[in-house]
Amino acid sequence: MMFPMSDPAFQRARSAEAKQAREQAILDAARTLGAQRGVRDVTLTDIATAVGMHKSALLRYFETREQIFLALTAEGWRQWSADLREDLARRAHATPAEVAAAIAGSLAGRPLFCDLLAQAPLNLERNVSIESVRSFKLVTLHEIELIGAELDRLLGLSELQTVDTIATATGMAGALWQMATPGPRLRELYTSDPRLGHAVVEVEPRLDRVLTAYLTGLVTAPATTV
Amino acid sequence: MMFPMSDPAFQRARSAEAKQAREQAILDAARTLGAQRGVRDVTLTDIATAVGMHKSALLRYFETREQIFLALTAEGWRQWSADLREDLARRAHATPAEVAAAIAGSLAGRPLFCDLLAQAPLNLERNVSIESVRSFKLVTLHEIELIGAELDRLLGLSELQTVDTIATATGMAGALWQMATPGPRLRELYTSDPRLGHAVVEVEPRLDRVLTAYLTGLVTAPATTV
Numbered sequence: 264m265m266f267p268m269s270d271p272a273f274q275r276a277r278s279a280e281a282k283q284a285r286e287q288a289i290l291d292a293a294r295t296l297g298a299q300r301g302v303r304d305v306t307l308t309d310i311a312t313a314v315g316m317h318k319s320a321l322l323r324y325f326e327t328r329e330q331i332f333l334a335l336t337a338e339g340w341r342q343w344s345a346d347l348r349e350d351l352a353r354r355a356h357a358t359p360a361e362v363a364a365a366i367a368g369s370l371a372g373r374p375l376f377c378d379l380l381a382q383a384p385l386n387l388e389r390n391v392s393i394e395s396v397r398s399f400k401l402v403t404l405h406e407i408e409l410i411g412a413e414l415d416r417l418l419g420l421s422e423l424q425t426v427d428t429i430a431t432a433t434g435m436a437g438a439l440w441q442m443a444t445p446g447p448r449l450r451e452l453y454t455s456d457p458r459l460g461h462a463v464v465e466v467e468p469r470l471d472r473v474l475t476a477y478l479t480g481l482v483t484a485p486a487t488t489v
Numbered sequence: 490m491m492f493p494m495s496d497p498a499f500q501r502a503r504s505a506e507a508k509q510a511r512e513q514a515i516l517d518a519a520r521t522l523g524a525q526r527g528v529r530d531v532t533l534t535d536i537a538t539a540v541g542m543h544k545s546a547l548l549r550y551f552e553t554r555e556q557i558f559l560a561l562t563a564e565g566w567r568q569w570s571a572d573l574r575e576d577l578a579r580r581a582h583a584t585p586a587e588v589a590a591a592i593a594g595s596l597a598g599r600p601l602f603c604d605l606l607a608q609a610p611l612n613l614e615r616n617v618s619i620e621s622v623r624s625f626k627l628v629t630l631h632e633i634e635l636i637g638a639e640l641d642r643l644l645g646l647s648e649l650q651t652v653d654t655i656a657t658a659t660g661m662a663g664a665l666w667q668m669a670t671p672g673p674r675l676r677e678l679y680t681s682d683p684r685l686g687h688a689v690v691e692v693e694p695r696l697d698r699v700l701t702a703y704l705t706g707l708v709t710a711p712a713t714t715v
Contacts, residue, residue: 303611359706384667385529385607393678400679400688407687423698426687430668431661431699438660441610452619453626461633461652462626472649473657477699480585480706 286324288314290338293331298375301444302332302382329390336383337402339376343369344406351413359478362417364471370436371467378444381437418482428478435473439466512550514540516564519557524601527670528558528608555616562609563628565602569595570632577639585704588643590697596662597693604670607663644708654704661699665692 292313307328411425518539637651
């Protein structure tokens with residue numbers, strides 16, 4: 264046949280393109296719903312409804328609800344890492360406090376990513392195939408290496424110290440976000456009962472203080488391990 | 490009637506005692522199951538089966554599965570705090586590294602508590618009554634105050650710094666435990682793929698390094714906030 268539309272290569276490309284557009288629509292819907300109500304309250308049915316597909320059709324694109332959110336976590340790592348590295352790369356020198364503020368600000372400005380950082384090891388990685396975990400881990404380890412190079416350049420950290428630093432930053436961002444976002448019912452409780460003052464958590468100032476002290480300690484004390 | 494067994498006060502006491510014994514049996518079963526397979530994989534039906542009760546009977550003692558585990562989290566806070574404070578109280582002086590090692594060791598030695606520390610803000614506090622959250626928070630804030638007094642005595646930390654320290658220790662213990670305990674399937678992946686070396690996490694050494702640097706930084710840099 265002579266018409267390009269019936270050429271098999273063209274058909275495959277068209278179908279690959281359609282598949283990718285559909286995947287993107289699913290990720291967009293999950294991102295919007297996750298940001299609105301928190302990842303834990305978004306079901307596969309919610310995502311299917313938002314994107315106008317039947318649940319069984321959606322499962323042709325993603326294994327599970329968790330695979331969708333793990334893909335968004337990988338996307339979050341890439342975007343956070345790119346923004347943070349761009350910020351750090353502009354500096355010829357930086358104090359521990361300045362690096363801490365850059366890390367804390369870039370994480371706190373990404374609430375959905377903070378939510379996903381806590382959800383990933385607890386729920387997401389446990390409900391997907393081994394291959395999905397492998398590619399997710401390779402993304403995060405690559406970004407950790409790239410961020411680590413900037414931390415080494417600015418503060419002279421060892422490889423182990425850069426890995427610890429990023430684990431602390433992302434681990435605490437996830438934990439603090441979960442504490443800081445207990446839902447309207449508990450937030451009302453925390454602010455109305457004067458004995459519960461310390462239960463009210465703000466992500467950015469606490470993450471900033473913790474990372475400032477941590478990085479100050481790292482550059483102050485001689486590294487005992489490599 | 491003259492028989493003590495039919496005395497209403499005696500009956501009430503007997504029934505209160507039976508109720509308490511039943512509650513304790515439920516908590517014991519949940520503790521054992523949680524330690525065996527991880528909190529996320531224990532259902533209310535599992536607990537009811539282990540204790541030999543029907544699910545509907547169990548719900549006369551606890552509101553939800555989450556209330557049972559939140560009660561175990563409160564118990565974990567009390568026991569961890571008592572052991573850590575006993576350890577710290579024996580010391581007339583301590584370096585940041587010594588305090589960090591005491592905190593890291595006491596947390597890493599309590600795997601179920603570490604699991605619960607990550608589950609509490611993510612899942613447990615969101616599926617119980619407001620009053621259950623209030624009493625849980627009052628327990629944790631009281632223990633934070635008691636541990637804080639020891640941290641202040643040994644390292645001269647401000648109140649905000651002690652709260653930050655305990656939030657960092659418990660937040661990281663929860664996050665690291667979740668990363669370090671991905672289940673046999675993922676552990677096999679992490680150890681078999683040489684590119685995934687940094688995905689293998691050990692709770693105690695990392696928590697020890699992070700808290701050592703953090704506390705070193707706190708006592709090195711002048712406190713900018715109270």
